[in-house]
Amino acid sequence: MSLKGKKQAFKLARGEDGETALTEYEITLDEGMVVLDCMHRIQHEQEPDMAVRWNCKAGKCGSCSAEINGRPRLMCMTRMSDVVAETPEGKPIEIRPMKTFPHIKDLVTDVSWNYDVAQRIAPIDGPESMDWEFNQMEADRVQHFRECIECFLCVNTCHVLRDHQMFDDFAGPRNLVRLAQYEMHPLDTEDRVPEIKKEFGIEYCNITRCCTEVCPAGIQITDDAIIQLKERVVDRYYDPLQRIWRTITRQKVRY
């Protein structure tokens, strides 16, 4: 079904600093549009000062996260044909900013908390010499995590933050992925397990897998990153054999 020429109503959350009201707009659709195109059309035809954050429009930068009909998605990768199909006929499509972060204006939120947490994570610490040696299998484990586009949709969805606001105690799924990426790097020597437990609060995650469901990069956040880190924490703090081995060798285990 072509959408060309179809009139479509939208309800956008407009306003500043959390004081928003749903405002209705109507535009005429073209074939093959994504939601972000519709936002641009509203800007270019009706409201030049409507706020939307975006960069690449190709699903690679993670700037355009929003809640479309209540589901957190990238606006540039959500096709109108899908959204129209899921919206009851005659009803407007609702677009809201991510709820978990402080609101700035219209669809734009302040995601700086994620950057602040990242700042507290120690950088990689590997050999001084150049030409590091490790094989593709070891690379594979880490490369998967490095596909993260920092859209923060996972953080927006996680109930520990969204509902319980544990921003001071929990690093959030995105930064746990970052920790996993370092922790599983074949040549990183930094001992990260204590802070993963204490400072970054991995135990607050109760493996609901909501973050994994919304990740546009398809990262298995819960299974591949968080559960692996949880296991390392358990090994360290609750497995006596591991503890002894570590004290004898004073070495990090290369998994």
Add this chain to the structure above:
Amino acid sequence: MSEPYTRHEYDVIVIGAGGAGLRAAIEAARCGAKTAIITKSLLGKAHTVMAEGGCAAALQNADPRDNWKVHFHDTMKGSKWLADWRMAEFHAKEAPDRVRELEQWGAVFDRTRKQLINQRNFGGHTFPRLAHVGDATGLEIIRTLQERGIHEGIDIFMEYTVRHLLKEGDRVTGCVAYTRVDGDFHAFSAKSVVLATGGSTRCWSVCSGSWEYTGDGHALALWAGAELRDMEFVQFHPTGMVWPPSVRGILVTEGVRGEGGRLTNSEDDRFMFNYVPEMFQGDHAETIEEADQWVEEVVSGKLATVRRPPELLTRDVVAKAIKAEVEAGRGSPHGGAFLDISHRGEEAIKKKLPSMYHQFMELAGVDITKDAMEVGPTAHYIMGGIRVDAESQETTVPGLYACGEASSGLHGANRLGGNSLSDLITFGKRAGEYAAKRANNLAQPSIDGSQVSKAIEDMIAPFAREGGENPGTIYDEMREMMQLKVGIIRTKHELEEALVDLTAFKERAMESFPGTSRRYNSGWHQALDLINMADVSRACALAALTREESRGGHTRDDMPTPEDEYWGKTINIIWMEDGEIKIRQEPVEEMRDDLQAAIKEVKAMIAERAKEQGGDD
């Protein structure tokens, strides 16, 4: 009434947080300079994330016969001999260590069997040379630099847009910016300023660039009295998506053709066989059977015994062929050509081209394992940019540096794939180092209040208007005009028209009205961006009008052949004087003897190798 503003003081300010900007800032900070980055977006979102193929460096991991001389030769040849050979030399020699250093900062490149960084083949590179991570190398590099950069004590100003460079006499002493979020103003005093603002491909309606690519650095440099060069050379990548309209321009990687992708027209004809230019006659397959055999041999890891398919001709040739087919009425339904890879089978496609598979599935609803893609040329990279000194990356204005796509010189008339990411890290480092060295010997410049006030006045001018056009409309129309008249194939007549049109667009931009709110007002940002886009577009159109020949990323329909005698040894220089954009020509400097010898040596080696391979290059 004067607007309040906040003052800041730094040794080095880097404008832009893509690969080049981050690398420059890291180096400046490591040299002991108090450093800040000012970026229009959030950290890690810059256009660098879009780079797919890889980062070229003669690491010698994949093929021990590679070395800096071969990379130097390939770059110079690709540039049609117009590149600054000093830059090409630094680049070829230093890129390997810059890549290895990224690995120490956490980048996880694909590996060889010997557990080192793997390298892939790419157009124009004699040996497999591109360090890569699947088809997402740019993301890997920017994330690595970001994760390193935040631990270097650099202050980062996110979502700030610089609109003006402060000057004292003839030197640059800082800049003035507005914040996107609140519309506040900030004045920065700096001993050195590095422009790392990326390109300007947003000036064309069909482009692969993000919204940030509005030529900010080019314009800031022009306004501050610096020179640009090579502005006529724009790389149109032959394969961008053409449908649906909303994704027009998004890149379809060259890898598709490398994997055996076939280009056909509406008559199911593999038209590239009809477009082999004279200088490539005999180099490429002449029958479909021969082309298919090449693909079969190459994908199974064998040494090719026949010639490569004509789909793998250089980017400019393929782009022009697609355009010609469309104009002859043999285009695909949405004005492109068909690119079909489905014969390689589902498994191979999903393994080799995963992001292409997803891109078409999610954005166009096309399953490329079964159906052909529709593709057409897209504005992809601007070879031209701010003129810099090869060693220090300083512009012609003291205290002002430039690196990355915003600068120019390394790529001449045409850039090789993979030479962009290596450009960023090689010259980003140099720019940061020399900017910091300069800062060492200087006192903190004072901020000239009158310059700041004037800059702020210009920025808030759009709000003072009582209504006017929506800047978005002007933006759309100007980009359409550039596509049509300063696009992939140019004529004298259209270029002259473009110059007239640009004057009108700039006037309209100066009268546009973005509403009244200063907070996160995209219309306001666009109203200001339009002014730089108009100036940068003019620089491009003027240079294109002046170069009366066709070469690399510049094609004149009325002068279709290269003219080696004069233009083969001449570059265009652009600058601004009393608000007017001016142009002059300069001869290319003769290459140093030892480098000439290196070129000869490599040419002999390549000829030898071609003989062994039975004529295939």
